[in-house]
Amino acid sequence: MVTEQKVAVITGASQGIGAALVKAYRDRNYRVVATARTIKPTNDDDVLAVPGDIADPKTAERVISQGIARFGRIDTLVNNAGIFIAKPFTRYTEADYAAILGVNLAGFFHITQRAIAEMEKQGRGHVVQVTTSLVDQANSGVPSVLASLTKGGLNAATKSLAIEYAKRGIRVNAVALGIIKTPMHAVETHAQLGAMHPIGHMGEISDVVEAILYLEQAGFVTGEILHVDGGQSAGR
Secondary structure, three states, X not given: OOXXXXXXXXXXXXXXXXXXXXXXXXXXOOEEEEEEOOOOOOOOOOEEEEEXXXXXXXXXXXXXXXXXXXXOOOOEEEEOOOOOOOOOHHHXXXXXXXXXXXXXXXXXXXXXXHHHHHHHHHOOEEEEEEEEHHHOOOOOOOOOHHHHHHHHHHHHHHHHHHHHOHHHOEEEEEEEEOOEOOOOOOHHHHHHHHOOOOOOOOEOHHHHHHHHHHHHHOOOOOOOEEEEOOOHHHOO
């Protein structure tokens, strides 16, 4: 059933930033297709939960096809799912490499390709990647080559896709994050992690959500890497 109510697809939607994005888009009257390995069913008829590993192309196929079958359209894709493993370069394992490239790059590729194909049919859409400011400002205290390899690739792909689809009504942007206060960071680490930012504290999930919602409504903005990082990308 096709309606005029917009639809957002959000990956990594079971907790943290992803779960907050589901709520934020619903608050703006979007229908939402939410996916993650551990996503739970919901009583909200305007939220479709699709469990699965985003690294698996079959998950991307289910998310988009079921979203279209249920809601009739795809207007926004937020590529929020990601893996971050900080290790010295020579200590990364083959399993680390496969996991990070699988989620951060293959996951992005398969679902974005399918989402953009649907956006092309309606002549408009918006794609947002969640990346990291470590791409621009490497930190000797946080050795994370695989994050830079994959998230840096997403930054580059964001600009490339923005130009490729600029005249087809599809915008593509990214938010490059500092360290955000999510459940993955124990409370006792917050002071130390906060001190890594020129602004002196960690970011909040709401900071990320507000940045993505700004990009959502900013019709003249495409190809932008919006840094939400407490000044990390500006320098130290």
